[in-house]
Amino acid sequence: MDFALARTEVEIPAFHEWRVETSRTGVLNIKLESGTAEIFGTELTSNINYTFKESMKFAISTYHGCKISYTTTSPLDLEYISEETILKQILNLHLSIEKNNISNNNSNSRILIIGPKDSGKTSLARTLSSYSLKTSNSKPILINLNPQLSHFTMPSQLTACELYDSLDIETTTFGETMSTGPGTGLYRSQIPLVKNYGLESFTENLELYKCLINELSIEIDNKLSISNLKGNIIIDTPAFNVSNAKIIQHIINSFKINIILVVGNERLLVDLRKKLTLNDKVHMIKMPRSSGCIEKEPKYQRELQQKSIKQYFYGSNRCQLNPYTLHCFTTDFLFLKPKELDSSNMELMDFMNGDADDDDNDDDDYDPFAGNDNDNSKKKLERNWKYNNMFQIVDDPQETDLMNVIVSIIDDKDLDIKKLLSSNDIDEKEKLSIINKHVTMSSVLGFCYVSGFTSSTKKLKLLVPTPVTTLPGKVLVLTQMRYHE
Amino acid sequence: MSATTITAEQFADDYYSSLQALTFNSRPIIESHTALAQENSQFASAIVSAIERRIEKAIPSQKLFALYLLDSISKNIGVPYTTLFSHNLFKTFTQTYGLVDDPTRCRLIKLFKTWKVPTAITGLPLFDINQLDKIETFLIKVTNPSNNDFSNANNVNSINNNSLNNNTINNNSNDLNIDNNNNNNNNNIINNLSTQRAPLIASKPNLIIEVNELILMVNTRLQASPNDEKGQQRFKLLNQLKTIIGSNSSISQTQLDEVAKQLQSIRDDEIMKLNNLKLQQQKELLKQQQQKQHKDVPFSVSQLQNFMNMGTNGNNSGNGNGMPTNNNNNNVLFNMMNSVMANNKPESLVVKSPPSMNTPPPSTNPLGLKNIAFLENILKKSANGNNATTNNSINTSINNFTNSINNKIDFKFIKPTKESILEDFVLSQSFINNHVLTSNEISLLYNFKPIQCDKCNKRFSDNNEGTILKKNHDEWHQRVEQRMKIGGSGLGGVVNRSWYLNEKDWIEFDYDLDEKETNNNINNNNVNNSHLYNNNVSAMNNNNSSNNLTKLKDGNVIAHTSLKITSNGTNDKKDREDRNDNKIDLSEAPKHIVRIPESSNNEVICKICREMQIGIFDEDEGEWIWKNAIDINGTVYHWSCWMEAKMRNNKRDRSPQR
Structure with missing residues (x-):
């Protein structure tokens, strides 16, 4: 044809x-x-x-x-x-970064990209990653902190991915991940690390969002510590504005950012300069917004998300996949759900207060005079998070909780859920805290989609990506994502 | 060599014969002879006549160097040599001038101009002022196109066409990169004005002409040194004077005379200053030329290569930033470059057309110089004036050299290092906004890894490491293509997404290491075994207790999924044992063989994984067999596939939801 x-x-x-x-x-x-x-x-x-x-x-x-x-x-x-076009600026930027790396004893750069909605952050991130692959021998790590995007996976997740091959341009997810088949044949399958956030907007649960950023940065540090060629770290973000300076500061400290790129908004750059505490090694560079940036309407955004969910189960054009249906019972699993800021539950007040407290703590945390590396890593490992504010347990989930929901499967091999839940020594709050700590520290193994639920028998019909008789994890997180076959 | 035992004649003869070596512009020879002259000043007159003899007798192309010796001795030692040389200076100079070619004449003129400058010690010109004036008159006449009758009156034979001559000189000075306009202006002004030394008749129109000329001179000087405050003041005053004189009001003759006197002193001052200015320019030029000619001995390319290697090696052990520490190195390098360029230009060096966009430029250049990037680095650094250790004159000469070769040679044919290309890059806002990318910089995107896979867009560097990666990559393509042909995962063409790695595995995962293992595996095992490996990884085990995603084989089977959650925390070791107990023992596989029936051919397709099994000859049994095979009711399967399928039993719901 x-x-x-x-x-x-x-x-x-x-x-x-x-x-x-x-x-x-x-x-x-x-x-x-x-x-x-x-x-x-x-x-x-x-x-x-x-x-x-x-x-x-x-x-x-x-x-x-x-x-x-x-x-x-x-x-x-x-x-x-x-x-x-902004081709000149992008290549100048990239080559300057490379030069900067050379001048700093062939170290790697840690780049944070910030900008308003639809300013070309993601395009810049992927272009810089691809160029890094082409002009250096190290592999860049592309990190997505925007839960609305679906880099290598589904939306509502945060990912980090060491790039072994160019990014796929025919799909919106940048590339296929591992499958039992030969892959696309054009690109190596990508191996992302997926952290479950579960919500679509970072503002809906800041505590969880910040905690996951911290966990991600620890894992990146561990990965870099064992590799001899350290690649650039390139971080894509949601549309932050100046009121998010605290969270930007958190990202900068966690990932030890040394280059901040502000795309398409000079005012934001100026405001951030004032608000952020940066050491003098941090470069702040303003990048123009490409006139090619289109405004993603909510509908289009939604379509992209649905597309990436479909792609998770059925694959892309070049790599068709076969999902399976698994029948099981809700009683086999522990269901969690990320808490939402605007949820009308009892803990809202507590949550709000907690958030406010947090802000105070933040000010202490990020005292520039205490912000040296040692301190930082110590702080990272201390994990003083308000774990109870992250996920809540959904006992006996009902049809409304479950139908058409995308569920993240959390790796729980180090945690004995049944024993924990049946234990009488610890109170409920403590239990939730342990579970949440575990969930934030673990990664996502995969997703399934609830295609059917019978409340009388509690029988669950799940679409799973791979043929199994049981899911690889007992802890399931109900995300905000919905999908219709 | 004691003065008492040698007569002046003997010394002069020795000196003269040693001057025979001055066949090229050699600073060492000139310096050593200058030193000799200084040490033996009691023989000054003998030395002077020896040098004059040399200038007279030497073949035209070598006369200049003897004159340089004269110059060197006069400038460095002074009396008694300057006085002695002065006697015959006009003759020596004009005779030489008449016999040499135009470029040399040009140099002679420049040499002469340096003589007119008052020396620091005496405040007088180097030689007898009368001799110098005679030479100047001579020069003005021969270089003045309007003065045609001079060639007849003079004993200079070779000058037939003065205008031609003049043109050549101008052209030459253009070639020599002097600040052209100014210089020509200067020449004209000086040539014209200095001859008009006749006392001014102080009349208004004359004075206005005079003032105009002076304004022009001051202006010329200001262009060269714009910061000269006094010069600017003078410029203003002269302009004011001009308006005063030019006005209609009458000025008494005595006043006019006074003005004329003052103007005369200003003129003298101006001429001196302009001379100084030119002298500076000439000095630079002269140095540069001396260096160029210094060692004009041709060097072979291989010598250059050797030298360059030497330079790089020294470099690596030394400061390591691509610069030889030694100035001499630079000097020698420069001269060598010069001769190589001269020998090889232009065919071999100039790239005839830029490489077409799709084909990567050749990685070795026509000269076979792998290290030219290093050289380019030097040139670039010098050009930037970054290098404090290089002395200025070398800096300038290399600078000029760079400029001159930049026009001729395109460095595209060499593969410069990433470091040298990125030399000037700075991570700053203005640089990123304004820098205009050169083709070299852009091509870094393509040439840093010049070898592109012919099946996909992946690029590899052209070093050993890149070759290995490329080989692995090609093998990956092969595996993938094979798998695409036979269909899917080895589980009946059905492909599924694997679980993601958990954080620990993700941290440890490295494609390249993995690749190596895969290759070893393939190399060490026969076809059947690698097939087994696939099954091994994909084998599913009901009693398996933890999610285990250890070995990933891209394009092979990946997910090793575990299904059942144990109620007790098991340690890893126990866990593994459990798994092994319940797993198909793949080491058993080769023991399961099926004899190939006489009626069948050598190949059979496993009905489960659809992979081809090829029969081998079993020497022990003396029969053709399929290894890892099982015959169930006349159908042959892989034994591993069969066992796996059996263990999978009916629990699994395998209805793909499409």
Whole structure:
């Protein structure tokens, strides 16, 4: 069918980009004819025909000029060549970072990207990661702290991923993770570390969010400590504004950030300079917002999320997967649910107070004079978090709690849930605290989707990614994500 | 060599014969002869005549160097040599001038100009002022196109076309990179003005012309040194004077005379200052030229290569930032470069066309110089003036050299190091906003890892490490393609997503290490065994107690999923034992064999995993067999597949929800 379609050729001059939005139903097929081209830093090769489906919005950019040809089954929603690119600044930035690394005894940079909504943070993050792969021998670590995005996994999660191969440009999740099959054949499968947040907005449970950031940073440090080639750390974030200075400061301290990139908002840069306590080694750089940034409407955002959930179970075009259905009983598991700020439960007040207390503590925590590394790591390991404010136990979940919910499976091999729950020595509050501590310290092994529940028998019908007779973990977290087959 | 035992004639003869060595512009020879002249000043007149003889007798192309010796002795020692040389200076100079080619004439003129500058000690010009004036008149006449009859009147034979001559000189000075406009201006001004030394008739129009000329001179000087406050004041005053004289009001003759006197002194001062200015420029130029000519001995490319290697090695052990610590090194290097460039230009060095966009540029350059990046580094550093240890003149000469070769040579054909390309980068806002990327910088994205996989976009560096990674990567492609052909996971074409790694495994996980193990595994085992390995990993065990995701094989089976949660905390060791007890013992597998029936061919497909089994000849039995196989009612399966399937029993719900 492909050959019946007319091939259109597009010539993109150097330092320009071809911005495309594919239609909802059309299939766009792109081939690089000559020159060099890339999509968000991932180099295109003429050996591959790239396929884009379902409202993909992206730009092919080039430093040398290139010629591409494409076919499409239905007209593109948008297509134009732009000369207002920020390619120069991005490559300057990247090479300057590389140079900075060389000057600092070949160390790695720890880069935090901050900016308003739809300012191109993620594009910048993935471009910098891809360039790092190309111009150094180390592997960058791409971290996503925006629970609305779905890097390598589903939304509502925080991830860290050491990149072994270029990011996949045909999917919105940046790449496939391990499967029992051969993968996409184009890219190595990515190995993310997934931490369960479970909510869509970082503001809904700041304590949990900050705790997970801390845990993630500990794990990154551990990983870097055993690898000899230390790659750059590149952190993508939700749309922080200046009122989030405390949490930004928390990220900076946890990950020992040395480069802060503020995208598309000069005012934010100025305000943050005032609000943040930074040592003099930290660079703050302002990056322009690309005119190619589109405003992601809530509906489109939702679509992207649904797409990534579907992809988790069924795979992508190049890597089709088969999920399985598992029947089990709710009584086999311990169900948790992240607490939400706006939930009307009894602990709301407690929570609010706790949050306020926290802020006071924060001020103590991040005294610039005490902020040296040793102190920092000690603090990290002390884990003085208000664990009771993170997840709540859902006893005997009902249909409304369960139906169509995406459930995270928490690794619980170090915790004997049954013993803990049946123990009489510890009170309920203490139990919850232990469980929450465990959940935040552990990673997510996978997800399942509740496709059916019979309340009379408590029988659960789950869609699971891999053929099992029991789930690999007993602790399940009900996330805010919903999915419909 | 004692003065008492040698007569002046003997010394002069020795001196003269040793001067035969002065066949090229050699600072050491000139310096040593200057020193000789200084030590033996009792033979001064003999030495002077020896040098004059040398200048006279030497072939034209070598005369200049003997004149340089004259210059060196006069400037460094002074009396009695300056007086002695003065006697015949006009003759020596003009004769030489008449016999040499144009570039040399140009140098002679420059040399002459240095003589006119008052020396620091005496405050007078170097040689007898009359001789110098004669030479100047001579030079002005031969270089003045309007003065055609001079060539006949003079005994200079070779000058037939003065205008041509003049042009050549101007062109030459252009070539030599002097500040062209100013210099030409200066020349004209000086040439014109200094001849008009006749006393001024103090009339208004004359004075205005005079003032205009002086304004021009001051202006020229100000262009060269704009910070000169006195010069600026003078410039203003002269302009004021001009308006006063130019006004209609009458000025008495005595006043005009007074003004004329003052103007004369200003003129003298200006001429001296301009001379000084030029002298500085010339000194620089001269130094530069001397260096260029210093060792114009051709060096072979291999010598350069050797030297460069030497430089790098010294470097590695030394300061390690790509700079030789020794100035001499720099000097020698520079000269060598010069000769190599001269020998090889332009065909071999100039890249005829930039490499096409898709093909990576060749990693070795036509000269076979792997270390040219190092050289480029030096050039670049010197050009930036970053290097405090390099002395200035070398700096300038390398600078000029860089400029001159930058036009001719494109460094694209070399692969510069990442460090050298990124030399000038700074992590700062203004740099990121404003820096204009060069092609070299952009190509770092592609050339840092120049070898691209022909199946995907992955890139590899062109060193050993890159080759190994590339090999592993190719093997990965092969494995993946094989798997895509036979379909899926080895479980009947059904592929599922594996669980993510837990934090501990994630921290320890390293693709590259994993890759190595995979390769060893493949190398050490035959086809059947590696197949077993797959099954081993995918084997599912009901009694398994912990989630275990130890070994990941990309493109192979990954998830080793455990199912049952034990009620007691088990330690790892026990855990493993349990697992092994309940698992298919894969070491058993090769023991399970099926004899290949006579009717069947050598190959059979396992109905479970759909992989091909190839028969092997078992020497012990003397029969063709399938290893790791089981025959169930006439159908042959892998034994491991069969056992696994059996253990999986009916518990599992395998209805894919599509």
